[in-house]
Amino acid sequence: MEGEGTGTHATVLVVDDEPLTRELITRFLRREGIAADVAISGREALYLLQQHGYDVVLADVQMPDISGIELYRRAKAFSQDTAFIMITGFSDTDTAIQALKLGAFDYLLKPLNLDELGLSVRKALEKRRMERELRLYREALENKVVRRTEELIDRSRQLRRLLLSTIQTLIFTLEAKDKYTEGHSRRVAQISAFLAEKLGLSSPEVRRIELAGLLHDIGKVGVHEQLLLLPRPLTEEEFAQIRIHPELGAKIVRPLDELSDLVPAILGHHERLDGSGYPQGLTEDEISLEARIVAVADAYEAMTCIRPYRKPLTSEMAVERLRSAAGEKFDKRIVDLLDRWREQVDSIIHTSTQIETVR
Ligand SMILES: [Fe+2]
Ligand SMILES: [Fe+2]
Known part of the structure; x- marks a missing residue:
């Protein structure tokens, strides 16, 4: 043969x-x-x-x-x-x-x-x-595609690590200035991500909102630290200086390619549905969903944690305040969710972990 x-x-x-x-x-x-x-x-x-x-x-x-x-x-x-x-x-x-x-x-x-x-x-x-x-x-083409994809995944992992360490540095800088809000950003990030998940958002959106929560107050690095640490409510003039932090935060984040899509949430986290918020006095749908989520998480965390000028509220009282402002200042859907999942949110606040847990 x-x-x-x-x-x-x-x-x-x-x-x-x-x-x-x-x-x-x-x-x-x-x-x-x-x-x-x-x-x-x-x-x-x-x-x-x-x-x-x-x-x-x-x-x-x-x-x-x-x-x-x-x-x-x-x-x-x-x-x-x-x-x-x-x-x-x-x-x-x-x-x-x-x-x-x-x-x-x-x-x-x-x-x-x-x-x-x-x-x-x-x-x-x-x-x-x-x-x-x-x-x-x-086959050669497929191998090439596989190799190139692996390289890209590797590269994006490196970028992600770099991004996380940039964020970490920014947060540390902020926390070094403002001891009272130490951990605030991380807790707001985790509560925001939790609420976004419960709202049924996709996991990339949840991740973006988590990062937005982490960086929402980053503009405070440009606010004089004495103002941040005053053991009393602020005067109108002092408050005017604090009010620049959303714009300052947007300015810091905007040039960073990987983070620029967080701008609407950072810029808008103090906007309120009835137009009474700042810096732009936006109303209703003009305020991005991310900003509305971070706003609720931020307000709840701030009310239930110690501040230099006041004692923390109990979680029931904090939810009650949010409830009374729901639909007027805060997105009612999000407040409802927070109310429904309050126990989990509280346990997030008490077990808030380090930045490494950010996905
Ligand atoms: Fe803020
Ligand atoms: Fe905040």
Whole structure:
């Protein structure tokens, strides 16, 4: 069964029960420089096909054990890439056409015209060569895509780490100035993310709101620290200075590509639905959903935690205050959610963790 002539494994298999036809074909192919193995029956051909992958099979349609068509059918199950050329007598043309319909490459009529046979085999080999090249090209392309994707994932992980350490530095800078609000940003971030999740927002949106919560007060780095630490309510003039922090925060974050989409939440977290908020006095839908979520989280956290100028409220009292301002100052849907999940929100406040937990 060795390939004839070339010493390398043959790419063509000739299957015919007639020795003379086999001989005629293989000799011709050898002269054409094409190595061929032979099988004297369909059964032997199946065995050989399972051992080697042939590019082309020349199969007689009429054979005593397994017919050429049956051979093709069975071979297709495990050797889809092999091109089948059926050899048939005139009376069997219908069978050969049926094989073509099933996906066979070509058929040749007996008595064989060897030039036609040579042409058909070469065409089949060429088709196989092109398919192989295409497959290799596709595989190389897929590998390239996989490699490039891995590189991009790696790069985005690095960027993410860089981003987190930038945020961490910003928060530390703020907390170093304002000891009373230490942890406030983290707690607001976690409450905001929790409420966003309960609102049914997608996980990228939840993540964005979490970051917005983390950075909502970052503009306070530009506010004089004495103002932040005053042990009494602020005068109107002092408060005017505090009121610049949303704009200042937006200014800090806007140039950072990865964070610029947090601007609406940072800028808008002190806006109120009735227009009484600052800095722009926006109303209702003019205030982004992110800003409305952070606003509720911020107000609740601030009311339930110690401040230099007042004692904390109990969570019931804080929710009551939010409730009485719901629909007027705060988004009612969000206040309702906070009320419904108050126990979980309180446990977030009491177990608020480090920045590393930010997804
Ligand atoms: Fe604020
Ligand atoms: Fe705040």
